[in-house]
């Protein structure tokens with residue numbers, strides 16, 4: 001495959017991929033008869049010259065873009081309600097989710113809330129809320145600027161309650177983007193620590209999807225190829241980025257979110273509470289928890305972990321070898337080995353475990369996870385017990 005070319009993909013939704021596809025966004029919206037997109041992004045990205053360049057690109061195509069940037073690091077309901085008001089006040093006719101996972105989540109939730117009167121959390125997936133997604137959804141496109149969550153191709157959005165910060169998942173197939181513009185050039189300036197943490201999030205999606213309980217050979221194949229791409233490119237993309245390594249990581253992130261349609265697992269269920277209680281970056285939380293999740297699942301997924309060792313050409317073929325590979329990768333990227341490094345101590349195990357048990361991801365984990373199991377996994381991760 002030639003990484004300098006542009007490609008069109010249709011699984012799971014239309015994807016325009018390749019260096020420079022950002023220039024096609026304006027003409028694409030114009031073709032739909034849309035001129036006033038609400039560009040939803042986080043305040044950090046909005047302060048970068050790249051954001052101004054993208055807005056100028058849209059204007060030069062004859063559009064009048066407006067913006068909404070009041071997004072928390074872990075988005076809350078208030079962000080979505082403010083964004084939906086902004087959509088109407090600024091007379092927008094479409095929505096662009098631009099940025100990383102938080103921007104995508106808020107943009108998608110604004111698209112949902114724009115013409116739906118119900119309380120936002122009535123759409124909670126755990127309560128069967130997708131049946132209420134019946135009204136108009138504004139034309140919605142996504143432009144990722146990180147290579148991690150892959151939520152640009154997703155159909156769900158994670159929004160936290162304002163006070164408790166408990167995460168709620170809103171889902172509907174109607175929330176999928178009409179078009180994804182994935183331009184690796186937009187990720188070239190990502191700082192090393194964000195590249196590393198978001199990259200490990202993509203890796204975790206693919207490893208968890210590959211061993212998850214669902215049956216999807218298509219997703220398995222996508223996950224295996226994505227893990228190879230990450231092995232080839234994450235270190236380089238983080239330490240000495242070039243367009244090829246950035247392109248491979250962006251593709252691997254898209255593939256991760258595609259493969260995890262099959263399901264995620266215990267790593268995400270133990271990572272989410274760290275963000276809820278300590279505002280830990282999602283990718284960083286996954287990076288720390290991944291080796292401990294592999295250790296927990298080794299007794300039922302050793303065949304698959306051993307196959308990944310062969311795919312990665314590790315020499316030794318065992319679950320322990322895969323754990324060691326994740327530790328070495330984390331170490332090479334400057335990511336911590338255990339929870340003590342981010343000041344999480346044993347006094348937090350009960351609160352973390354209670355939240356982890358309520359998290360939906362572990363329902364797809366290959367090995368059932370009890371409250372006691374969660375306490376054990378967190379204690380391993382605090383002590384660095386592998």
Ligand SMILES: [Fe+2]
Pocket residue numbers: 149201205268282286
């Ligand atoms: Fe994730």
